[in-house]
Amino acid sequence: MAVSDPTVTSRFHFSREMIAGPIYRKYEKAIRKMWSVEDIDFGQDALDWERITPEQRTGLLGVTVRFLAGEQAVTDELVPMLAAAHRLRRFDWTMFLATFLMEEAKHAEFFMRWHERVVGVLDPEEVARHFLVRGKTVDPTGRFTVRDVMYEALPDYGGRLMEAVHSGTDAEVERAFVQFSAAYNAFVEGVLTMPSYEIVIDTTERWDAFPALNRGFRLILSDEGRHITFGTMACRILLEKDPSYEDAVHEVFDAYRGNIVGLVEYQKAVPDLDLDKYQTMKVRHYRNRCREMGVAPDETLIEQILDPSIDFVVGVEAG
Numbered sequence: 014m015a016v017s018d019p020t021v022t023s024r025f026h027f028s029r030e031m032i033a034g035p036i037y038r039k040y041e042k043a044i045r046k047m048w049s050v051e052d053i054d055f056g057q058d059a060l061d062w063e064r065i066t067p068e069q070r071t072g073l074l075g076v077t078v079r080f081l082a083g084e085q086a087v088t089d090e091l092v093p094m095l096a097a098a099h100r101l102r103r104f105d106w107t108m109f110l111a112t113f114l115m116e117e118a119k120h121a122e123f124f125m126r127w128h129e130r131v132v133g134v135l136d137p138e139e140v141a142r143h144f145l146v147r148g149k150t151v152d153p154t155g156r157f158t159v160r161d162v163m164y165e166a167l168p169d170y171g172g173r174l175m176e177a178v179h180s181g182t183d184a185e186v187e188r189a190f191v192q193f194s195a196a197y198n199a200f201v202e203g204v205l206t207m208p209s210y211e212i213v214i215d216t217t218e219r220w221d222a223f224p225a226l227n228r229g230f231r232l233i234l235s236d237e238g239r240h241i242t243f244g245t246m247a248c249r250i251l252l253e254k255d256p257s258y259e260d261a262v263h264e265v266f267d268a269y270r271g272n273i274v275g276l277v278e279y280q281k282a283v284p285d286l287d288l289d290k291y292q293t294m295k296v297r298h299y300r301n302r303c304r305e306m307g308v309a310p311d312e313t314l315i316e317q318i319l320d321p322s323i324d325f326v327v328g329v330e331a332g
């Protein structure tokens with residue numbers, strides 16, 4: 014038998030070690046857990062929309078419209094991670110990311126359908142009217158600024174990762190990957206949006222309404238669990254190679270500190286919720302993400318999240 018030609022060998026990516034590994038197993042799980050928006054019945058939600066008060070409608074839409082935009086943004090911003098997985102020759106990451114990208118597209122589809130079937134809005138100018146504008150959330154003490162993570166951090170760190178993919182060394186790609194994943198999976202998916210999911214689930218349960226919204230959020234949340242732990246596990250794998258990448262994680266949480274310490278406008282839009290619960294939850298998620306990545310949590314950040322004197326003023330007005 015001929016000795017295998019390395020050029021030909023390099024065309025095959027599977028190995029026994031890889032398919033027994035944690036990232037490949039996440040891919041298998043994602044395939045097993047596949048669900049379809051078409052199987053969700055929006056009928057009861059449409060009836061519930063007719064019976065709630067105008068104040069309840071505004072509050073709920075403040076959160077759901079944010080998700081409608083957010084899921085489109087994360088779908089659109091994932092490409093740098095795929096490019097990096099390819100560049101780093103990690104085919105199991107590419108396979109998992111294929112399910113990840115499909116799921117973000119499906120989450121966007123879910124919110125598009127919910128708004129269309131339940132609220133009767135779909136075109137950009139119809140939904141944009143309900144988007145709560147960021148510039149209206151301020152810290153009265155002036156200590157913190159609330160920036161736009163979704164539309165600033167993700168394209169920014171994503172752009173840097175693409176640059177590294179095109180012309181950086183492997184180490185530069187890895188560092189930029191850790192930074193992008195810290196922003197995308199750990200910060201946005203893993204801490205910042207977690208209270209919003211809970212806010213919507215709690216609201217549907219308190220109002221005993223919107224079963225499709227409740228079901229969709231639960232399905233999305235179980236997908237998100239895989240996205241988050243993929244990102245934190247990938248960071249951990251890279252940090253084990255080079256512990257100096259830990260700085261890249263802290264840089265992200267530091268740059269967007271203001272977004273995490275207080276609740277922002279859309280998270281305060283539903284009346285009568287116990288908001289302290291969501292701050293405690295953020296701390297728990299932040300600690301979990303740090304543990305998963307293998308980085309030391311920033312205790313000052315935790316104190317600031319729990320500090321009741323840090324409370325942002327929200328001028329709740331739709332754009």
Ligand SMILES: [Fe+2]
Pocket residue numbers: 084087116117120233237
């Ligand atoms: Fe999503």
Ligand SMILES: [Fe+2]
Pocket residue numbers: 087117202236237240
């Ligand atoms: Fe996600």
